Amino acid sequence: MIAKPMMHKTSIDLNLETLKKCMPEQLQTQSVTAALLALGSNYQAEHYLSRVREDLAALGEIQLSTAFENPDFTSTEAQPKPDYTNQCVYLLLTVPISLQQLQQIFKDLEGECHRQRLTEAQTPIKKVTMDIDILLIRTALNKNSLSNKMSSKQIISEWLIMADRYPFKAHEEVGVEELISTKI
Template identity: 60%
Template sequence: MTAKSMMHEKPVDLNLTTFTQCAPETVQAQPVVELVLALGSNYQADKYLPLARQRLAALGEVRLSTAFQNPDFTATTQLPKPDYTNQCVHLTLTTPMSLQQLQQTFKTLEGDCNRCRQTEPNQVRQVTMDIDILMIKLATIENSLSKYSIFKSISDWIVMADRYPFKTHEEAGVRELAVSTD
């Protein structure tokens, strides 16, 4: 399914069998032109989500899903945790970037949002901004990798294997983005 058809077809089939799936390491150096991200924050989301969206808009055209409030699935009665605000973003890059460059850009953006990755055991983790790459669309290129099965249809969306199956709010966000474009 190409990005254009994925973004226009209704209803959207998010069944894994309809998408190419690969580990991020296998496409690290490939030029990415579009991607779908999952943003999440459980601490000052009203401050950090707009900042992240603004920074992402500097990279290209941004389309947003509804922001969903979700309980932290790792919370327990012994260790309650704050809810997350999650949102999916479809980003069409102005200039193609490698997946590796994008991952570093997003890690830097998380840091700009005061993301602290170190926590003490049994301490509630405050996540100001988490950015995960759910899906990518590679630039259409012919190269030595084109002969490999994962590149046989390089214009297709590729689901990041480490993110699939999508969480419920991610799937809802991707579906919303897919049907919101005409």
């Protein structure tokens, strides 16, 4: 198990049952203020997870769930595959950015970890250095887009579940619930 570092606490209150589920394609231009992420690696996981957590902390405040080692669900006795280390991360962004920009940042981080998607597709045993998936986002919607001087009462904040990631995998659900229960 990977130790989780102490991070700043930020309060959120989520009820997954009542949250709206949206396809990421519908939200590309939405301004994102926070995200709940799923990280995964089955190759040099401790190294790559540590590196990505550092990069994420540079984007804002982070809170980490416990890291879990899980078997690859496609593994068989005839074709064993390496276990994954998975961890959920709450990221409170310092500066809101669009979902499209956030997705690109995560693709770039995966690339910096030497993620080779083409090679993965061509081999039966995939070495995944880093996978970053967005599970939920918190959007900031302006009530009055004509005003440049907005008070916090004029900004509506809403948590949305990425419909293409729901229902969550067991380790994602455990990680998200852990983060919610600790009132990140």
